[in-house]
Amino acid sequence: MHRRDVIKPAEAILLTVAAHLATLSLAQAQQEDDIHLIDKSAWPCAYCPAPETGPGGDIELSFGSLDAALPISQDPIRQTDEGFAWWIGGQYRNLLPNGLSLDAQGQRLGLDNPVMQLDVDHPGRFDLMLAYQRIHSSARRPGQTPFRHVGQGQLELPDNWLSAGRTADMAQLQSGSQAFTPGQTFDRIHLGTRLQAVRHWDFEVKLSQNKRRGSIWSPGSFLTQSSFLPAPLDEHTDQLEVSIGHQQAHWNIELSYLGSQFRNDIRALRWQNPFNPLRTGAEFGQKALAPDNQAHQFSLAAGYRHGRTLSMSGALSAGQQQQDASLLPLTINPHLAVDAPGQRDAEARLQQAMFRLLYRPTGTLRLKFQYREHERDNRSHRTPLNIVQSDLYIDDPRTPFDDGRRRQSLKLEADVRLQGSSKLRLGWEEQRKQRSSGYREETDEQKTWLRLKLQPQRWANLSLQLTERRRGGSSFRLNPDELPPQNPLMRAVNLSDRKQTDTQLRLHLEPLPWLQLALQAAYQDQRTASARLGPGQSERLSLNADLSIAFAEFWQLSAFAASHRDRLDQTGAETEATPHWEANSDDRQRNFGFSLSRTQLWKRFDLSLDYQHLQGRSDLQTRQFGLARHFPDLLQRWHHLSLRGVYHWRPRLDLSLNYRWERYVEDDWQQDDLASESIANLLGPGSAGWNARSQLLMASLRYRY
């Protein structure tokens, strides 16, 4: 095929497209001329209300009594300490005559989860946002620990501690333990400002700082013996985003930088071994906590619109993640002589690119082309390292794993508008992944989809989605005769051929202004082929229904119901190739909730009642050599009831009363009724069954000014 055989037809096509666009542009230019003829001097806006300048807002004072904190609760007030508390909230707004506006708000000030935000906006010049938030959470189950110096990097046992080979033989375990419930606070401060002083230009700066403090359970082990350790948390993340953008009528461009620095003030956790050491010198162990790291990224994003027919957008970015923390010693066991590991900086370089093209040749057809690429290049030092297993013995050298990868995806889609608001979307995507892991492992996944949206009536919307994914192309095949040195099966099983189908049906009805009904059903089926080990078939079924009725003046009822089920069949083998056991898991959840409200009762009262319920159940069965064994069921039940009444005492004064009741019950075979010494080689946190109840009664006084 000669070049002229391609160039001439291509030129003809381009000429046709350009002529088409030119015709449209001429028509639009004429239209613009017509618009500019409008005489707006006759539009004085005399009826337009003047903006309300001056201060305004509200302040709310609340008192509450909480009989028991409930960490599982979705309500932040329920997660705070129990007892009597008071807190305030409110909002302050001020619009100045020059157009500058201030908006300050606060919620739950005085409790463990306060929120504050300040917005300053000068239209056409700048806007500024300053926000602070604290998220407080604690462990769901209280526990206990014999370790001292909780909150520090070195944990020690009581002075009279006698080590033992089993937890049941640790004589001081019960007497020497103290109550410990891990908890953490997450403080977030965010400052953002946007300058728009120059027309068509935006300059934006965002600064944020996250601080996480508290403690968590973190196990520490000596190969076959392990202890739950009360590990400290003292982490900070500082993030800076700067962007500058320019917009015109038909194109825009933005250049941005993102920098993030993570700092951990506690780099290691050392603990005293409560067990008899398995080797001489293993009286203490040390594990590394998350090291300081940083990330930088530059990106360029642009968009271009050629009328309503053609649009393009794209993004390019390059960045790197670095970590150069000095390494801990290979072991703290003084009886093992090993060289220092030396400095090993870790670095990964990331590159991303995305290009999207939309072309609308007719009023009813739109074509989309999208290409995306992501590459992670692991530049870390990867020479073999002599390691010490669990401070016990020197093991064979290991080479750090290369987690580099490349992902490319090409997507084509056609969007056809049918009658009215109905439309049909057909698409195809190919995604190729390459992983660098000693050998290159490549997979191809093809995805096809159909989405049909119908609007048979103005008040009825129906949509159907069918998607199929097929992954193949992997060169992985099980080799029963080979004993892999570093377990390539770790990754290989997850790269086997796979087929996944998704079906989703959605119906939305609004036959009357006061009645809405939404139904959704989704089903997913996934089957893994070419691998006889690991996940085989999985199914997921999700059903949802929402109802909203304003069945009388001032009455509103809304309700929802949801059902979700996940089933998974999985096989395993103690040798490489032939599965000899099978596990079947079945997770089910059901949600139900409703909300009933009556407003303006006797023109003074607003009343509301809310109830939500969750029921979860997980079944697990294993089959080995034809013999089935059932695990105890995992059961979860949660009830939440809220009653609220608001009395409009004065035009600016409201009094509200709120009662909330919550109950959570969990039967979990993995955690229930496990004392610290229940497992011989695992010093646990001590965990009884969990059945919690919580009540909150609160009163609020709200004044508007």
Next chain:
Amino acid sequence: MRTSRRLIRGLPLRLLLVALFIGSANQLGASPDAVSPEGDYSRKGADTCLKCHDQDAEAPVLSLFATPHGRRQDSRAPMSQRQCEACHGPGEAHAGRVRRGEERPAMPYFSRSGTARTSEENQICLACHQDGERSHWLGSEHESEDVGCVSCHQVHSRVDPMRHSSRQNARCADCHQDVRAATLRPSSHPLSSGEMRCSDCHSSHGAVQDTLLRGLEKNQACFDCHAEKRGPLLWPHDPVSEDCTQCHQAHGSTHPAMLTQRPPLLCQQCHAQPDHPSLPPDPQSLPSSRLSLRSCVNCHSQVHGSNHPSGAALMR
């Protein structure tokens, strides 16, 4: 010589192509004035509309004047341009006299009984708001599904409900009902309480990533709060650096730590090598360090990777 003659002969055509393309680009645009339907504008602008749409109207609109859209002294605001008709389109037909028995014509855009397409209405908003993350709006999932700007945003409201956590999450849940159900599960991000918003992780206006996740890299939204998992680490755990959702259900799960499945089965989906990783879960061995509490993670506690030089087995 023959090549250069061929080039010269083809030159006018090529120049014509370029000129047509650039010329049409300069003419076609998305400025507010360019996106306008046919029809006549009212004689008095907003004063025509506000005669009926006043403080006693069924659909309150006057709150607009307390928002940036209603600031007449700001030359960028619609109310300083063609006022109500800057967004709603020419209103002469709607405001004019209607014969008895006939229905009043709807406003061209953003009208309950109007016939304008969602994409046309969105273009009006995008005429001014085509910046930042909205660069990727066209062709995004929401845009392809005909989600309108006004499906979520309320321009005539003093405070857009999308700026309020609980109301934003509730609005997203109107379509994403399964996600709402997931956020109510025992182990979840604090979305139901309003302490987090959907927009903390997702960019509903368009994004490079699938599922409209923020950031250019898949895990970037997670690393904004969980930077301790970012590394890079001396001994990484491959699924962590590739995709957090291989093990976690970010919207909520009945399993601790928002896991998709509990260990040991979760770990055994990849780890099928000989010895203890491949032992079948056996209820008759309960309680057991291999099954109870955190199962595999009882010993391999550095499941997100380790920076300890002896951390190859993710125990140190």
